[in-house]
Amino acid sequence: MxxxxxxxxxxxxxxxxxxxxxxxxxxxxxxxxxxxxxxxxxxxxxxxxxxxxxxxxxxxxxxxxxxxxxxxxxxxxxxxxxxxxxxxxxxxxxxxxxxxxxxxxxxxxxxxxxxxxxxxxxxxxxxxxxxxxxxxxxxxxxxxxxxxxxxxxxxxxxxxxxxxxxxxxxxxxxxxxxxxxxxxxxxxxxxxxxxxxxxxxxxxxxxxxxxxxxxxxxxxxxxxxAGACDESRRELMLALLGAMQREDAVPAIARLVRTGSDSLRWQALRECLALDSAAGFRELSQLARDAADPLHGPACALRTELLAGYPQLAAAEGEHRPCRA
Missing domain, CATH: 2.60.120.10 (Jelly Rolls)
Known part of the structure; x- marks a missing residue:
């Protein structure tokens, strides 16, 4: 060389x-x-x-x-x-x-x-x-x-x-x-x-x-x-937690479903569903019930699709233990 x-x-x-x-x-x-x-x-x-x-x-x-x-x-x-x-x-x-x-x-x-x-x-x-x-x-x-x-x-x-x-x-x-x-x-x-x-x-x-x-x-x-760098960092952190299968982070991720921009909330919902289907489905159902939420339409469509493929998720709304469906 x-x-x-x-x-x-x-x-x-x-x-x-x-x-x-x-x-x-x-x-x-x-x-x-x-x-x-x-x-x-x-x-x-x-x-x-x-x-x-x-x-x-x-x-x-x-x-x-x-x-x-x-x-x-x-x-x-x-x-x-x-x-x-x-x-x-x-x-x-x-x-x-x-x-x-x-x-x-x-x-x-x-x-x-x-x-x-x-x-x-x-x-x-x-x-x-x-x-x-x-x-x-x-x-x-x-x-x-x-x-x-x-x-x-x-x-x-x-x-x-x-x-x-x-x-x-x-x-x-x-x-x-x-x-x-x-x-x-x-x-x-x-x-x-x-x-x-x-x-x-x-x-x-x-x-x-x-x-x-x-x-x-x-x-x-x-x-x-994401339009803001801070939001991009949050989305990357969510993806990392999901890739690491950090089930202990589910409560914190679930809180992000309720606040922030629509794109960040939807990303948090996806990671929550992947880590703990029961917790994620409960968050999804809350979005689907709120007609004033900007994510109401997509949430309803996803909830219907998931229930068609995994009917057992209907019982998960009242449960509070991890579900890996």
């Missing part, structure tokens, strides 16, 4: 790597304490607390005026690129990700508000998008460089598990501004001319509804996910 001399040097002397990383961290710190960056961060905190964008001038200017945005971002990227040129094995000290033609660099965050730099490139896959995703929040974007053909997609609830999708073709170029509000608006980038660089300001809803993904061809619902 061949090991590059630069990497070999870092292996032999860890201080070199520490110095390289310290230099990139210094560049970030210098940018953060610049007066205009500090003003932007204070505005981001107000925006996170619910202030209107118009009441946060440093932020509003970033996503409204191309020259303001470019000068602010160039101050960081210019210094960071020079730092990487001198320390090519350093790690950019910002949260970032890349996948199939989209790179995201998160510049700042305050609670549910984030400011990110986004770069679109021609994806490795040439197949056109087959689906579109919607998240609950508001987003404001300004194009700093490049151009692309895109679609503005709006979703209107139709029949159950289906949406009516409306697409409008748009062209994005330097200076283009876009805003999306709520869970029913987003964009799809179809064709990038070289590279497309956007600055995005986003704020998640205070109580975000689940994110959804629809098939473009017919609006069919393909996927639904």
């Amino acid at each position: 061949r090991i590059d001399p630069a990497i070999e040097a870092l292996r032999e002397n860890a201080a070199l790597q520490h110095r390289a990383q310290a230099e990139l961290e210094r560049i970030k710190a210098d940018w953060l304490i610049e007066p205009r960056t500090a003003a932007m961060l204070r505005a981001l905190e107000r925006y996170d607390r619910g202030a209107r964008l118009a009441d946060c001038p440093p932020l509003a200017a970033l996503v409204a005026e191309t020259d303001v945005a470019r000068s602010h971002i160039d101050a960081l990227t210019g210094a960071m690129i020079e730092g990487l040129r001198e320390n090519p094995l350093g790690h950019v000290p910002f949260r970032h990700r890349y996948g199939d033609g989209l790179a995201v660099l998160q510049l700042a965050q305050s609670g549910r508000a984030t400011l990110s730099l986004m770069l679109y490139a021609p994806p490795e896959s040439e197949a056109p998008p087959a689906s579109v995703c919607f998240t609950d929040g508001e987003r404001h974007e300004i194009c700093l460089a490049g151009a692309a053909e895109a679609r503005r997609v709006s979703a209107k609830e139709g029949q159950r598990n289906r949406a009516e999708l409306t697409c409008k073709t748009i062209r994005i170029a330097a200076g283009t501004r876009l805003s999306f509000a709520g869970l029913r608006e987003t964009k799809l980038v179809d064709r990038v001319e070289g590279r497309l660089v956007l600055l995005r300001l986003a704020r998640q809803a205070a109580a975000p509804r689940p994110s959804v993904e629809y098939r473009l061809s017919d609006g069919a619902l393909l996927h639904r996910a």
Whole structure:
């Protein structure tokens, strides 16, 4: 196996790597304490607390005026690129990700508000998008460089598990501004001319509804996910408890069936049924009896289905011992 001399040097002397990383961290710190960056961060905190964008001038200017945005971002990227040129094995000290033609660099965050730099490139896959995703929040974007053909997609609830999708073709170029509000608006980038660089300001809803993904061809619902990170963590914990067969956790899981979002409650019910059928069926029956509960319909359907396959569950409603039916 061949090991590059630069990497070999870092292996032999860890201080070199520490110095390289310290230099990139210094560049970030210098940018953060610049007066205009500090003003932007204070505005981001107000925006996170619910202030209107118009009441946060440093932020509003970033996503409204191309020259303001470019000068602010160039101050960081210019210094960071020079730092990487001198320390090519350093790690950019910002949260970032890349996948199939989209790179995201998160510049700042305050609670549910984030400011990110986004770069679109021609994806490795040439197949056109087959689906579109919607998240609950508001987003404001300004194009700093490049151009692309895109679609503005709006979703209107139709029949159950289906949406009516409306697409409008748009062209994005330097200076283009876009805003999306709520869970029913987003964009799809179809064709990038070289590279497309956007600055995005986003704020998640205070109580975000689940994110959804629809098939473009017919609006069919393909996927639904928790809108809040905390809820996603709870769903993962529920799945883990179920996989570990932690029957001792059934009382705590049953309590989650009664509180929280509909998706979290339904997940808790599923895990409760799997761990203790009697306890889970009692929770299911309570949901089915409450006509005002949003889960009343699905609960009634599932209860009927379970009773048809396992009639012995009818007796479990009055029992309080574990049942592994």
